[in-house]
Amino acid sequence: MNGHGLKIAALESRMGYVFKDKSLIGRALTHSSYGDGQRKIANYERLEFLGDRVLGLLTAEMLFHATQEDEGALARRLNALVRKETCARVSRAIGVSDALLMSQSEDKQGGREKTSILGDACESILGAIYLDGGIEAAKVFYDKFWAQEIEFVMKKAAKDPKTQLQEKSSIVGGGAPDYRVIEQSGPDHRPLFVVEVDVAKIGSARGTGKSKKDAERYAAQHLLENWPL
Template identity: 40%
Template sequence: MSTLDPETLAWLNKLGFEPQDHDLWLAALTHGSHDADVDYERLEFLGDRVLGLCMADWLYRHNNAPEGKLSQRLNALVSRETCARIARKIELGEHIRMGKQARDDGGLESTNILGDVVEAMLGAGFLDCGFEPICELVHEIWSDEFNGDTGEAKHPKSALQEWAAGNQRKPPMYEVIDRSGPDHAAQFTVKVSVHKVGEAQATASNKQEAEKRAAKAFMERFG
C-alpha cells in the first residue's frame, strides 16, 4: 500500500478528510505527467457526480426558487471555474503530484487541472468515507460560494441570446479563433458575433469559459 506524504496527509486532515485508502488519495492528487498509469481522471468522473448530487440536494433543501433558477445556480456552483476557486482557497496546488515539465508550463495554475483535482478528491472521499461525510465537507468548503451570489446573475451567454432575440437579430455565433499552449495549460480565444451588430472576443483556459467571457464583453460593448 502506498503512503501519502505526511504534509499532504496533515493538510487533508485539516480540511476534514480522514483518508483510509491512501492509494485512492494518491490517485486523486496525481496528474498524468507524474505517472502515466495512475492519475485523477477516473476519480474526477465520479467526483463530478458526487458534487452535483450533493449540491442539488443542498439547493433543494435551502432554496424555494423554481427549477430554472435552481439549475442556473447548480451549474455555476459546480462549474470548473468555481471548483478551481475552491482549489486555490484550500491551497490544493502544492499537493498535486505533477511532472516537472507540466509544472514549468503552469500546470499548477491551470483552472482545468485545479477544478478536476478537486472533483477527484470528492470521488476519493466518496469511495473512502461515504456520501454523507463528503456532503458535510462540501457544505463547509463551498459555504462562501453557496451563501454568496455565485449563479445568481444570468449567464452571459443566456443574456446575449435573449438580447439578440429581443432586438430581432440572428442568434450569436461563437468561433474558436485560436488555441495555444500545452494540453494541460491550454488557452482558447473565442470570437462571438451578431450579424449586423458587431463582435467581441475573449481568452480563457477552456472553450466554455472563453465563450462566457466573450458574451460578457459583447454585452458590455453593445448591450
C-alpha cells in the same frame, strides 16, 4: 513520513478531513503525466469521474431544498456551481497545487496552476472522500468549501446569461453576440471547450465548459460581469 506524505498531511489539515485509506488521497493527487509514461501509475481520472457525479448530486440536493425555482433556473445555478473554474477556486482555497504529483514537463508548463488540472483534482478529492467516508463526509467538505460559491450564485439572477447578454447588446446597438470555439481539449468522452464571445462596441470574454453550450454560457456571464458602466 516522506516529503509527499507531509504535503498530504498538511492538505488534510487544511481540508479538515483525514483519510483512513491514504492510497485514495494519493491517487486523487496524481496527474496522468506523473512518471513521464515510464511506468503505469494509477492517476486521478477515475476518482474525478466519480467526484463529478457526487458534486452534481450534492449541488442538486442543495438547490432543490434552497429554492422553488423551475428546472431551467435550477440547471443554470447547478452548472455555475459544478463548472471547472469553480472547482479550481476550491482547489486553490485548500492549497491542492503543492501536493499534486505530475511530470516535470507538465510542472514546467505551469500545470500546478492550470484551471483544468486544479478543477479535475478537486473533483477527484471529493470522489476520494466519498469512498473513504461516505456521502456525509463528502457533504461536510462540500458545505464548507462551496459555501461562498453558493452564496454568490444564489444572489445572481437566474435568467440565462446568453439571454441577458443578447438583451444588453441590443440596447447599446452591439448586434448579436458572436460566439466561437477557440480551443477543444480532452478525450471524446470528457471534452473541454473554450469559447470566446464578442459584442461590437463592448468587448469580448472567454468561458470554459464541458460542452459548447456551457462554455458559451460562461463566456456570456464573464462579459456581463465586466460590462462597462
